[in-house]
Amino acid sequence: MAFSGITTKFTRSLVIKMAAILKDRCLRRIFKKIDFVRKPLRLNFVTDNGQHSIDKLLVANRGEIACRVMETAKKLGIRTVAVFSDVDEQSKHVKMADEAYHIGPALARESYLKMDKIIDVAKRSQAQAIHPGYGFLSEKPEFAELCFKENVIFVGPPSSAIRDMGIKSTSKKIMSDAGVPIIKGYHGNDQSNERLKAEAEKIGYPIMLKAVRGGGGKGMRIVWKAEDFDDALESARRESLKSFNDDIMLVEKFVESPRHVEVQVFGDTFGNTVYLFERDCSVQRRHQKIIEEAPAPGISSEVRRKLGEAAVKAAKAVGYTGAGTVEFIMDKTHDFYFMEMNTRLQVEHPVTEMITGVDLVEWQLRIAAGERLPLLQSEIILNGYSFEARIYAEDPDNDFLPGAGPLVSLTTPLPSRLVRIETGVVQGDDVSVHYDPMIAKLVVWSKDRSSALRLLTHSLRQYNIVGLSTNLDFLINLSNHQEFRNGNVNTDFIQDYYNDLFPEKKSLSPDLLARASVYLILLEKRKQRKSFDDIISPWNLSSCFRVNSDLSRKISLNDGYSDVEILLSFENDDSFKIQIGDNVMKGFGNLEINGSQKLLKVTIDGVVSKLNVVEHNNTIYCFSMEGNYKVHRLIPSFIKSKCEAMNLGDAIAPMTGTIVKVNINNGQTVKEGDIVMIMEAMKMEHVICAPKDGLVENVYYAVGDTVERNSVLISYLKEDEKN
The missing domain is CATH 3.30.1490.20 (ATP-grasp fold, A domain)
Known part of the structure; x- marks a missing residue:
C-alpha cells in the first residue's frame, strides 16, 4: 500500500509519539514497583508578579507532620524553614529544619494559629511556599487567601474549596447537586x-x-x-x-454501627483528578481515629470503584487541587453516603502511600509548583495491605483521657521498607499538654491483610515507653482481637467488644514477680562491684552478709493489687532459690547495661526469658515480646501519701487542662455524679463529676484557670466539721 509523503510523515510522527507514550507508561509502572519516580522538581509557579520557584519551604506546623514534610522536601533538594513556640524550641522538627523561627507562646492561638506571624516568617526567610501540614491553619480559607495576596505559594487547594468543604451544610448541598449520595x-x-x-x-x-x-x-x-x-x-x-x-x-x-471509609483524591490545576483508593478508619474512640488500614477489608472491586468515582466527582464539584480526602459513612450493605471532605493531607496518609508507592507530599509540592499529576488513574495500582496505629499519650482504662509528660524512655522497632515510624519526638522530650498527645504513628505493609496485621502486632510489642500512660497495650489487644482480624469493623467496635479489649486486671504471676526480683538482685550486685575495686571481695558476692540474714534477701514489691514479699536464698554466686508464698522456684540471670538500656536474660525453672527493664519513680517496667508489666518497689512513706490522697474523696483533675465551666459554689450541696466542672485538655472537653454526696467546702478554680493533673478541684466539708 502506497502512502503519500505527507501521510507517511504523519504516520511516522504518530508512531513515534505513541511509542514514547507507551515507553513512558511502562517505565512508570516499573519504577512504581520499586519506588516513586523522583525526577527533579520543576519549580515553576505563576503569580501576579510573574514566575516563582520553590527552593525554600516553610512548614507551618509542628511534631510528626512537620518532620514528615521536611523529609520529602530534603529529598527534593528543597531547603526547609521551621516555626516554633516557647515549648518547642528543642523539638525534633526544629532540629530537622535548615532554619527555624520563634513565633510565640505555647498556646496555639498565640503561635501556630497566628497567620500574620507565619507570613512574616515566610518573608524574612524568603521561603516561596508554605506547607500547612494538618490541623492549625491547614483548613483556614483565610490563610490560603492571605498566602495568595502575599505572593506565597500555599501548598493546598484553593481557598474556595476549603471554604465550601469546611462548612458541612454547604458541602452537603454541593455534593447533593453533584450527584454524590448524602445522608x-x-x-x-x-x-x-x-x-x-x-x-x-x-x-x-x-x-x-x-x-x-x-x-x-x-x-x-x-x-x-x-x-x-x-x-x-x-x-x-x-x-x-x-x-x-x-x-x-x-x-x-445517626447511622448505627456504620463503617468510616474515606478515599484519597488528588487534583492538579489542569483539571485532572484521580483517586488513590480507600482507607478504613472505623475503629475510633471519642469520635477520633485510632487505627487505619488500606484498602478497606471486605469491599468488592466494584464498590471500590464506585467509592473512588464518587470521591473524584466530589473533588471536581469544587474545583479541587492538591491532596484531599472524601469521607463516607458506609452501612452494612456497603451503601455509602458523603460525610465530609478534608481539604488537606490526612494523619493516616502513609497507609495510602504504602499500597500505591506514591509519596503524597511530593505530589503536593509538584502540584503546587504547577506540574500535572505524575500518574493517570489507570497507572495507579493497588499493591498489598497497610496498617497505621496511632500511639498516644493517653489512658485507655480511663476513657482514653489524654495525658502529658516526659518520655523518660523510648524504644521503637527498627524502621525498614516494611515498617515506618512517623514521629516528632525522641527520648527525653515532653509530650506537651498544649497540643495533640500523639507520640508516633506506626505504619506497616505486607502482601496481604493477615500478614500485615501480624507485622503490626509484632512491631507494637517492640515499643517500650516509660514516663507517661500510653495506649500500646490497648492497640495490641485490638490488633489481636479475632473480629478485628476477620475485618468485621465498625465505629462501635470498642463499645461492642469492650470486655475483650479491656480484660479484667489480675495480680501478676509468681513467675513474673520472680523475674523482677532477679533484676533487682543483679542490679544491686553490679552496683556493689562498681563501688569496690577488688571484684573478689566478699562484699561483691551475692552470698555476702545481708541485714537480718546472711544467705538470703527479702524484697517487697507491689503488683498494683497487693504487696508481695519475695525471699531469695543464694545457693552460689550465680544461682538462687526464689520463694513467693508457697511457690518455690530456681533461677539465675545475667544483666547487661548499655547507657539507659538494661537487658535482662533470666532463667526461672528452666525457662529462659529476655526483658528490657526500665526503672522510674520506684517502679520497675519490664518489656518483652510476651507482654509488658510493671511492679512497684515499696517505700512506706510513698505508699502512705498515696493512700491518703486516694482517701480524700475530693474531686481531682484527671489531667492538666483549663477550666471552661464551673457549676457549683462554696457551701452548695451536691449529689454523687453531679457535674461540678468542665475542663478542656488536649483539644477535648472533659466532665468532672462529684465523687460523692456532700456539702462543698471549697471550689478552688474558676473559669479560665489552668490546673495540673491530680489537683484538688473541690473539697467537701468533713463530717465532724458540719456541726
Missing part, C-alpha cells in the same frame, strides 16, 4: 435551639449534632433521646466555638 439531615440557617430540636424530632433519634466547621470529632455529639438534646447542643456549641470560632450546627440521622 438526610438539617443544614439550614435557622440555628435556634427550638428549630434544631424540632428537626431532630423530625429526623428521628438517634441523631448526630455536628459543628459545620468541625473536624477530628470536635463539636460532635450523638444524641440518643430528646431529653439529652439541650445539654448535648450546649456542649457541642461550646467546644466548636473554642476550636473553630464558630458554633453553627447541623443535625443528621
Whole structure:
C-alpha cells in the first residue's frame, strides 16, 4: 500500500509519539514497583508578579507532620524553614529544619494559629511556599487567601474549596447537586435551639449534632433521646466555638454501627483528578481515629470503584487541587453516603502511600509548583495491605483521657521498607499538654491483610515507653482481637467488644514477680562491684552478709493489687532459690547495661526469658515480646501519701487542662455524679463529676484557670466539721 509523503510523515510522527507514550507508561509502572519516580522538581509557579520557584519551604506546623514534610522536601533538594513556640524550641522538627523561627507562646492561638506571624516568617526567610501540614491553619480559607495576596505559594487547594468543604451544610448541598449520595439531615440557617430540636424530632433519634466547621470529632455529639438534646447542643456549641470560632450546627440521622471509609483524591490545576483508593478508619474512640488500614477489608472491586468515582466527582464539584480526602459513612450493605471532605493531607496518609508507592507530599509540592499529576488513574495500582496505629499519650482504662509528660524512655522497632515510624519526638522530650498527645504513628505493609496485621502486632510489642500512660497495650489487644482480624469493623467496635479489649486486671504471676526480683538482685550486685575495686571481695558476692540474714534477701514489691514479699536464698554466686508464698522456684540471670538500656536474660525453672527493664519513680517496667508489666518497689512513706490522697474523696483533675465551666459554689450541696466542672485538655472537653454526696467546702478554680493533673478541684466539708 502506497502512502503519500505527507501521510507517511504523519504516520511516522504518530508512531513515534505513541511509542514514547507507551515507553513512558511502562517505565512508570516499573519504577512504581520499586519506588516513586523522583525526577527533579520543576519549580515553576505563576503569580501576579510573574514566575516563582520553590527552593525554600516553610512548614507551618509542628511534631510528626512537620518532620514528615521536611523529609520529602530534603529529598527534593528543597531547603526547609521551621516555626516554633516557647515549648518547642528543642523539638525534633526544629532540629530537622535548615532554619527555624520563634513565633510565640505555647498556646496555639498565640503561635501556630497566628497567620500574620507565619507570613512574616515566610518573608524574612524568603521561603516561596508554605506547607500547612494538618490541623492549625491547614483548613483556614483565610490563610490560603492571605498566602495568595502575599505572593506565597500555599501548598493546598484553593481557598474556595476549603471554604465550601469546611462548612458541612454547604458541602452537603454541593455534593447533593453533584450527584454524590448524602445522608438526610438539617443544614439550614435557622440555628435556634427550638428549630434544631424540632428537626431532630423530625429526623428521628438517634441523631448526630455536628459543628459545620468541625473536624477530628470536635463539636460532635450523638444524641440518643430528646431529653439529652439541650445539654448535648450546649456542649457541642461550646467546644466548636473554642476550636473553630464558630458554633453553627447541623443535625443528621445517626447511622448505627456504620463503617468510616474515606478515599484519597488528588487534583492538579489542569483539571485532572484521580483517586488513590480507600482507607478504613472505623475503629475510633471519642469520635477520633485510632487505627487505619488500606484498602478497606471486605469491599468488592466494584464498590471500590464506585467509592473512588464518587470521591473524584466530589473533588471536581469544587474545583479541587492538591491532596484531599472524601469521607463516607458506609452501612452494612456497603451503601455509602458523603460525610465530609478534608481539604488537606490526612494523619493516616502513609497507609495510602504504602499500597500505591506514591509519596503524597511530593505530589503536593509538584502540584503546587504547577506540574500535572505524575500518574493517570489507570497507572495507579493497588499493591498489598497497610496498617497505621496511632500511639498516644493517653489512658485507655480511663476513657482514653489524654495525658502529658516526659518520655523518660523510648524504644521503637527498627524502621525498614516494611515498617515506618512517623514521629516528632525522641527520648527525653515532653509530650506537651498544649497540643495533640500523639507520640508516633506506626505504619506497616505486607502482601496481604493477615500478614500485615501480624507485622503490626509484632512491631507494637517492640515499643517500650516509660514516663507517661500510653495506649500500646490497648492497640495490641485490638490488633489481636479475632473480629478485628476477620475485618468485621465498625465505629462501635470498642463499645461492642469492650470486655475483650479491656480484660479484667489480675495480680501478676509468681513467675513474673520472680523475674523482677532477679533484676533487682543483679542490679544491686553490679552496683556493689562498681563501688569496690577488688571484684573478689566478699562484699561483691551475692552470698555476702545481708541485714537480718546472711544467705538470703527479702524484697517487697507491689503488683498494683497487693504487696508481695519475695525471699531469695543464694545457693552460689550465680544461682538462687526464689520463694513467693508457697511457690518455690530456681533461677539465675545475667544483666547487661548499655547507657539507659538494661537487658535482662533470666532463667526461672528452666525457662529462659529476655526483658528490657526500665526503672522510674520506684517502679520497675519490664518489656518483652510476651507482654509488658510493671511492679512497684515499696517505700512506706510513698505508699502512705498515696493512700491518703486516694482517701480524700475530693474531686481531682484527671489531667492538666483549663477550666471552661464551673457549676457549683462554696457551701452548695451536691449529689454523687453531679457535674461540678468542665475542663478542656488536649483539644477535648472533659466532665468532672462529684465523687460523692456532700456539702462543698471549697471550689478552688474558676473559669479560665489552668490546673495540673491530680489537683484538688473541690473539697467537701468533713463530717465532724458540719456541726
